[in-house]
Amino acid sequence: MHYRRGFIIGALTILLTAAAPISSVSAKSQVFHSTSNATIESLDSTKYSLAVSTEAIKAYAEGLYTYDQNNKVTAGIAEGAPTVDKTKTVYTFTLRDAKWSNGTAVTADDFVYAWQRLADPKTASSNAYQIDIIKNGAEVRSGKKPISDLGVKALSSHKLQVTLTQPIPFLKQYLTGASFVPINRKYAEAQGSKYGTSAKHVLANGPFIVKGWTGTNDKWKYVRNPQYWDAKDVKLDKATVQVVKESATAANLFDSKQIDYAVLGDNNLQRYTGKKVLHQETTPTISYVSINNKRTLTKNRHLRLALAQAFNKKSLTKNVLKDGSVPLNGLIPTNFADSPTGKDYRQSTGQLLAYSPKKAQVNWKLAQKELNKKKVTLELLVADTPQAKNVGEFLQGQVEKNLPGVTITIKSIPVAQRIQAEKDGKYDLAFGTWAPDYADPIDFLALYQSNSDLNFSKYTSTSYDQKLTAITDDLATKPTARWQKMQAAETQLIKQDAALAPVYQAGVSYLQRSDVKGLQLSPFGSIVNYKYVTVK
Numbered sequence: 001m002h003y004r005r006g007f008i009i010g011a012l013t014i015l016l017t018a019a020a021p022i023s024s025v026s027a028k029s030q031v032f033h034s035t036s037n038a039t040i041e042s043l044d045s046t047k048y049s050l051a052v053s054t055e056a057i058k059a060y061a062e063g064l065y066t067y068d069q070n071n072k073v074t075a076g077i078a079e080g081a082p083t084v085d086k087t088k089t090v091y092t093f094t095l096r097d098a099k100w101s102n103g104t105a106v107t108a109d110d111f112v113y114a115w116q117r118l119a120d121p122k123t124a125s126s127n128a129y130q131i132d133i134i135k136n137g138a139e140v141r142s143g144k145k146p147i148s149d150l151g152v153k154a155l156s157s158h159k160l161q162v163t164l165t166q167p168i169p170f171l172k173q174y175l176t177g178a179s180f181v182p183i184n185r186k187y188a189e190a191q192g193s194k195y196g197t198s199a200k201h202v203l204a205n206g207p208f209i210v211k212g213w214t215g216t217n218d219k220w221k222y223v224r225n226p227q228y229w230d231a232k233d234v235k236l237d238k239a240t241v242q243v244v245k246e247s248a249t250a251a252n253l254f255d256s257k258q259i260d261y262a263v264l265g266d267n268n269l270q271r272y273t274g275k276k277v278l279h280q281e282t283t284p285t286i287s288y289v290s291i292n293n294k295r296t297l298t299k300n301r302h303l304r305l306a307l308a309q310a311f312n313k314k315s316l317t318k319n320v321l322k323d324g325s326v327p328l329n330g331l332i333p334t335n336f337a338d339s340p341t342g343k344d345y346r347q348s349t350g351q352l353l354a355y356s357p358k359k360a361q362v363n364w365k366l367a368q369k370e371l372n373k374k375k376v377t378l379e380l381l382v383a384d385t386p387q388a389k390n391v392g393e394f395l396q397g398q399v400e401k402n403l404p405g406v407t408i409t410i411k412s413i414p415v416a417q418r419i420q421a422e423k424d425g426k427y428d429l430a431f432g433t434w435a436p437d438y439a440d441p442i443d444f445l446a447l448y449q450s451n452s453d454l455n456f457s458k459y460t461s462t463s464y465d466q467k468l469t470a471i472t473d474d475l476a477t478k479p480t481a482r483w484q485k486m487q488a489a490e491t492q493l494i495k496q497d498a499a500l501a502p503v504y505q506a507g508v509s510y511l512q513r514s515d516v517k518g519l520q521l522s523p524f525g526s527i528v529n530y531k532y533v534t535v536k
Contacts, residue, residue: 032239032516032533033259035250037385038415039218039243043210044196045181046118046125049419051435054178055527059222060204061181064093065172069532071523073172077106077182077205088167095158098229100184101204108154110182116147118179126423126453127179129446135163142451166476173438207234207531218243222530235534245385254511260535261519263510265387269322277511280324284336284524285435285506287328289395290422293499294458297376298428301497303367308353308501309360311398317504320394324507329354331490332441333505340479345441349487352495353502357402364403377407381430383415392431422456430456433506436524441486442471448493459499464492
């Protein structure tokens with residue numbers, strides 16, 4: 001966040017900048033100064049949606065698996081490899097001797113409680129669909145079965161049994177997600193509705209303890225957790241975070257040595273070109289225009305196709321973003337997942353919905369005829385960050401130029417409000433981003449199942465749902481057939497139905513001080529892992 005872990009919001013997942021003076025960095029204090037473009041909306045691992053919340057949850061909580069200093073999946077609270085039955089669906093994990101920040105033991109029941117809470121319809125988690133890999137997960141979250149039927153059991157205090165719906169080759173990666181961290185049952189039940197609403201209302205079992213976040217404020221810090229089982233490998237005393245939305249401010253604070261790391265926007269890259277402090281990477285985070293498939297106008301397929309083909313993605317990435325982002329003509333990014341024969345998914349599937357003014361105009365004429373309208377006005381929601389606004393204005397100009405008769409109005413609002421509008425279906429178009437949790441195309445494709453809580457496009461298709469069911473059920477152990485079905489599903493979603501309009505695969509340009517070592521960005525986005533950071 002994708003969002004989350006998930007949805008990544010605005011033009012980038014996290015924009016690390018700063019809004020107010022911070023004390024100069026000390027090489028001896030082991031304090032790392034960081035920033036974000038949005039505030040945390042929840043510390044509850046079952047109720048978050050923003051990337052900044054993902055980052056915070058992963059800082060204070062640890063699940064069965066995590067990432068090591070080389071960004072490879074490694075055991076977290078799990079101790080050693082699990083035992084797996086012959087069907088490859090029943091896993092028994094042994095938990096290591098780990099403690100919560102209040103000194104109590106992390107137990108198997110903490111995982112049972114957290115996962116049941118995620119699946120519980122009463123929680124109304126936007127990430128509840130992630131539990132579908134667990135036996136009865138889909139039925140529990142839809143209210144068809146009680147939460148006690150979820151395929152997760154505490155066999156003892158340190159033995160956790162997990163039963164899957166189908167064999168899953170990427171289970172370890174999947175379980176690194178913030179949604180699968182444990183929650184101390186006794187503590188959470190005592191907190192009631194306050195759980196996760198501020199730093200004072202969560203317990204930590206991870207590398208850090210969150211301090212200073214009141215639930216609405218724009219600054220907080222991560223303080224080293226002495227109870228963490230691997231505390232010896234955590235060198236930072238604390239990491240400070242403050243919210244600001246202007247990239248220029250981050251650049252100035254970096255230059256004045258008040259922050260250690262900053263993600264840059266396009267207007268500030270040139271001054272650092274050729275300098276060692278500037279780093280650029282292409283991430284698997286995608287940006288797209290969500291199109292409300294239920295609105296009177298945008299439920300028209302030809303109008304959606306016209307909109308998706310009407311903007312020059314190469315011009316956007318080269319002349320506006322200039323941060324390493326590249327055009328995206330499908331849902332799945334490049335260099336993300338390989339086929340059973342080793343071919344890149346995007347390259348083998350092809351470009352599904354590219355920029356084409358001529359095709360856009362043909363589809364627009366068909367839409368005009370079907371809608372019996374020569375002109376339409378659509379509202380585009382964007383986050384209130386400079387980069388999101390710039391992208392919105394570019395899209396507006398391109399669509400109005402290439403589709404005479406289409407007027408795009410832009411509404412810039414805080415990320416949380418934009419997300420809520422999408423959830424409620426009260427929008428025409430919305431610009432957003434998504435960062436995956438694991439390297440499998442299903443992470444993206446599952447978003448658009450009819451029953452997905454993150455299906456903000458409100459796309460519904462029986463044939464698409466059937467394809468997704470086959471991918472996760474019958475074809476789970478048939479790699480080639482599964483791969484082909486995923487390609488067919490993406491082709492239907494993007495090329496045929498234009499349920500959304502892909503825009504670009506996000507690059508990230510960031511400044512990193514030379515005395516900062518061990519800083520890691522998530523393999524699936526630009527979320528910072530603070531565990532291995534040191535300040536020389």
